[in-house]
Amino acid sequence: MKARNAGIDWLRGLAILLVIVHHLALPFRLPLRPSLLGHWGPRRLLNAISFNGYEAVFIFFVISGFLIATRIVERDGELARVRLRRFYAARAWRILPLLAPVLAVLALFAACGVPGFAPEPGQQSIGGLLASALSFTFNWYEGRTGWAPAGWDVLWSLSIEEAFYLGFPLLCLWLPRRLLVGVLLAWALALNPLRSLVPASDEVWWEKAYLPGMAAIAWGVLAALLGRRWHPTRREARLLAVLGAICILLPLGWGDLVHRHLATSNMYLLCVGSCAILLACHAHPPAPRRGLGWLARMGALSYELYLSHMFVVLGTVAAYRALLGDRQDWTFVVYVPVVLACYRLAGPLARLTAYLTARLRT
Template sequence: MTTLPTTTPAGVQRALPAGAPARPRNFGIDCLRGLAILLVIVHHLALPFRLPLGPSLLGEWWPKRLVDAVSFNGYEAVFVFFVISGFLIATRIIERDGELARVELRRFYAARARRILPLLFVVLALLSILAWCGVPGFAPEQEEQSIAGLLGSALSFTFNWYEGRTGWAPAGWDVLWSLSIEEAFYLGFPLLCLWLPRRLLVGLLVLWALALSPLRDLVPASDEVWREKAYLPGMAAIAWGVLAALLA
């Protein structure tokens, strides 16, 4: 069985042997992810169906402020996903390669492709069929949008940019914006790990993470789509996750 060299500089973790079993699932991360999933689902139900808002048992028992907080924080929950994603990806690199600066590009990109592309192709095929059939919520609704445009932007991980230029995408397609932010980050992140000294990389991540709120405020409030789905604020949330992995 082959391994990476076990003699490492101070502060650098030892890499896992090739073929070694992955670390057991993190219960805390799973709970946080489950809560975020629940908030996203409830948010999507609350928008068209006014659930769990009144009339409902929750509407009767809970204060309205609490009901609103549960019902309409799906967007913030997506940023929780970004943080979790950054933490898990950076942790995996450190476990496999010993430190971020030793990331093996071919393996990293191949792993991302295996994880994302097969299911993405299936989802896009289903969305396209429903759009061509004119099903509401899947067929393009904006004048500047087309099925080809939706497909092309999803495959090039520029879906949020496409929405920013053309308006809200159909509800069935709209969920793809967050994937565009994640994958755009992970296309460039390993290169930064290789090119930048550790201190400079960490400093950049800290500045980026701290800029999350200012970056969102840079977008005019009138540009609602781009204010919600711009690249840099979402990537700043991922940077928080990477920093957490470095501190863990």
């Protein structure tokens, strides 16, 4: 088994951490600022930690495109030689063993009327939620019916990824290399124009449309192709990593200033920054660091964390409100325990799905 790349896992760990904190922040409305922590904590830092879950998903998209394209090249030699049966089988074995039981639990909670999991009567149905999740049209379903229950809502990004990977290997086989690169480049550069095609008033579809998310995946694929041809020196890789970190931190911490002075370039900065870090880490994998081992582990468990964390988040929010009602003073104390609980849940889930996958394959 190929050794994990600590740098890529750190980036993935940061992204899933931002997603978890964001989803915990939303039910508390203004979770950190009105709490006791907000009296002395820097507002910009608290906002950056609390409200960048959506942006973190786009970092995931870039990482996904980079890793998938890299693996195709490593296994098959080049994208044009991708073996469809093996590719689709690998995606199914990676996605379905955890997705299926998670959907079963979601459906059970919804049927029992658990808040945060049960759809609004007349708006959505359990059958509709399940069918759209399994057909990777969940974001389309939300666009037609409105926001899904919070426990289900994370499934929109999975639909975008898997819809992309249904068609991507076919493009690799059908299009000449230069034309494929041209299509991917045009798609990547069109990220913002594609978002602007949807009226901002249609908030659900504006956030969760297929093509902008796929454009971020295209950025990752292009970075993987560049990494095959360009091998930066260690010094160049360090500079790339620093540049990438700056590009990511700017929209996360100073998104308002970026928007004011650099127009609507936030998502481009996120994609470019993610690509730069991925190229640097791929060329010269950093050595694991003891103080960042937990973050790398979160990156390695990012899929399990992503699908399961809302069970912990919604349970914690319900418990907090049962004890303290709408008081905001002490909301900050739940963040570290929630992240730790999500982490503790993801590990056994990963081992269980690995065991089930191995049994099913034999």
